Amino acid sequence: RKEVEQDPGPFNVPEGATVAFNCTYSNSASQSFFWYRQDCRKEPKLLMSVYSSGNEDGRFTAQLNRASQYISLLIRDSKLSDSATYLCVVESGYALNFGKGTSLLVTP
Amino acid sequence: EAGVTQFPSHSVIEKGQTVTLRCDPISGHDNLYWYRRVMGKEIKFLLHFVKESKQDESGMPNNRFLAERTGGTYSTLKVQPAELEDSGVYFCASSPRQGYTEAFFGQGTRLTVV
Numbered sequence: 689r690k691e692v693e694q695d696p697g698p699f700n701v702p703e704g705a706t707v708a709f710n711c712t713y714s715n716s717a718s719q720s721f722f723w724y725r726q727d728c729r730k731e732p733k734l735l736m737s738v739y740s741s742g743n744e745d746g747r748f749t750a751q752l753n754r755a756s757q758y759i760s761l762l763i764r765d766s767k768l769s770d771s772a773t774y775l776c777v778v779e780s781g782y783a784l785n786f787g788k789g790t791s792l793l794v795t796p
Numbered sequence: 797e798a799g800v801t802q803f804p805s806h807s808v809i810e811k812g813q814t815v816t817l818r819c820d821p822i823s824g825h826d827n828l829y830w831y832r833r834v835m836g837k838e839i840k841f842l843l844h845f846v847k848e849s850k851q852d853e854s855g856m857p858n859n860r861f862l863a864e865r866t867g868g869t870y871s872t873l874k875v876q877p878a879e880l881e882d883s884g885v886y887f888c889a890s891s892p893r894q895g896y897t898e899a900f901f902g903q904g905t906r907l908t909v910v
Contacts, residue, residue: 692838722896731887731901732839775839779896782852783841784831 689714694776694787702795705766709790711759711776720779721752723761725772726789732775735761766794798822800890800902808908814876817905821870821890828871829891829899830863834884842886845871846894878909 694711701707713721721738736743738750738759749762759776773789801820809815821828830842842861843853847868856863860879865871875882885906891899 690838720895720897731903733901734896734899737897777896782829782844782894783855784829784839784896785841786839788838 690787691715691780691785692776692778692787694790696788696790698791698793700793700795701766703766703768705794706762706764707766707792708763709761709774709776709792711787713757713759713776713778713785715778715780715785716754716757718778718780718785721759722777722779722784723748723750723759724775724777724786726775727772732777732786735774763792766792768794768796770794800888800900802886802888802902802905804905805903806906806908808910809878811880811909812877814874815878815907817873817875817886817907819871819873819888819890819902821888822892822900825890825892826868827891827894827899828865829889830871830873831887831889831901832884833887834881839887842873875907878907880909883907883909
């Protein structure tokens with residue numbers, strides 16, 4: 689079983705739509721959780737950390753359910769510039785465990 | 797402030813040759829990490845340095861891979877001899893403290909072994 693699993697997509701949505709990504713992780717001892725964004729042929733960039741209480745950064749809301757080992761990311765009012773691959777990432781020990789990423793394409 | 801820089805950005809080598817990848821972390825970042833993504837797979841952890849010491853190298857695939865960080869500044873990752881399955885993108889990241897909330901990734905080195 690993979691450490692981090694996420695739906696690869698692609699998700700094609702129109703501008704202004706709300707889109708949700710989900711992710712599950714296998715290691716219950718995992719300590720920290722993140723969503724990264726990766727543009728084509730670029731490096732992963734931290735989008736936001738994810739906390740059990742849920743956290744919001746502008747149009748982005750992340751949630752963590754430790755009991756279900758489930759992480760989510762909600763993007764409201766999608767912009768063309770949101771088109772990218774979104775990586776669910778779980779920190780265990782000294783390492784980050786990455787999901788394969790979910791591809792999002794926002795269309796005009 | 798300069799970010800994490802990696803050199804070269806691309807490398808194409810023949811099977812059996814040696815390649816050395818370099819990573820310059822953000823100045824003052826004691827923690828340096830190497831990751832790689834092979835085609836079709838997720839990004840995978842290779843190893844973690846704290847200054848010049850290897851903190852965790854559990855992700856290194858085999859003994860053809862050698863990472864060093866002499867002096868605790870830049871790091872090199874040598875692959876010798878390279879095999880076809882080593883092709884992928886090798887990322888370096890650095891952070892000032894252990895943990896990733898302040899970590900930044902370099903743009904990666906795309907390695908192709910033919």
